């Protein structure tokens with residue numbers, strides 16, 4: 378049997394070969410030469426559609442196909458028991474970076490007294506959760522690395538409710554395909570159920586041993602050290618369990634949906 382990493386390598390090479398085969402013939406010279414020379418990575422593939430070639434509808438469609446294929450491969454490779462690395466508190470990045478699709482002066486400020494988390498879709502209990510109720514559930518902490526596709530990473534500490542505990546408590550259909558999130562800004566995303574149930578996936582209420590600050594996603598964010606930054610929604614207002622694909626803010630603009638890190 379092949380080791381997982383050599384299998385991963387062969388899958389990666391297959392995707393990259395497919396990308397070259399499908400895309401290169403559609404490009405005029407010299408773009409074609411540059412494209413073939415460029416070191417393509419799996420992550421880079423998901424981002425390619427943001428480049429100047431995207432006005433070619435054929436390229437766009439081909440990238441979509443490859444990115445969906447990439448999602449399937451990542452889902453098959455995802456090991457629900459494999460933990461992302463954790464770090465000592467001394468390695469926490471200070472100051473921790475802020476990122477959003479807007480600047481820090483436009484951070485959405487959610488008031489705790491007005492807030493209740495909406496839970497809908499394939500769940501038995503549609504009760505809306507206040508922060509006090511969520512804080513009363515068992516809390517878990519992690520010091521993990523957040524990796525943003527923009528090329529930076531940072532180590533931070535988050536605490537909150539283990540998301541698998543939460544999904545069980547609300548009687549979610551754990552065989553459903555997706556969990557989707559709507560945020561207090563216009564952000565939204567969705568994740569695969571295997572990642573939702575991963576032991577390090579936290580409904581984070583706290584950052585650096587204090588309440589989650591507005592800029593890092595008050596009242597709560599989903600923290601997943603197994604996924605890239607854009608898959609980790611901040612300012613969550615509503616979540617839903619579903620079998621219908623619902624994409625995401627960046628995913629709908631060409632970022633890879635699975636977004637594993």
Ligand SMILES: Nc1nc2c(c(=O)[nH]1)N[C@H]1C(S)=C(S)[C@@H](COP(=O)(O)O)O[C@H]1N2
Pocket residue numbers: 473474475476477478479524525526560561562564565592593594606607608609610611612
């Ligand atoms: N609601 C919301 N969540 C979001 C985003 C956003 O713009 N709005 N940006 C994402 C991206 S691209 C990153 S890198 C992280 C940044 O989180 P941080 O501010 O805690 O570093 O939030 C993610 N979640």
Ligand SMILES: [Mo]
Pocket residue numbers: 476524525526527606607
């Ligand atoms: Mo990001």
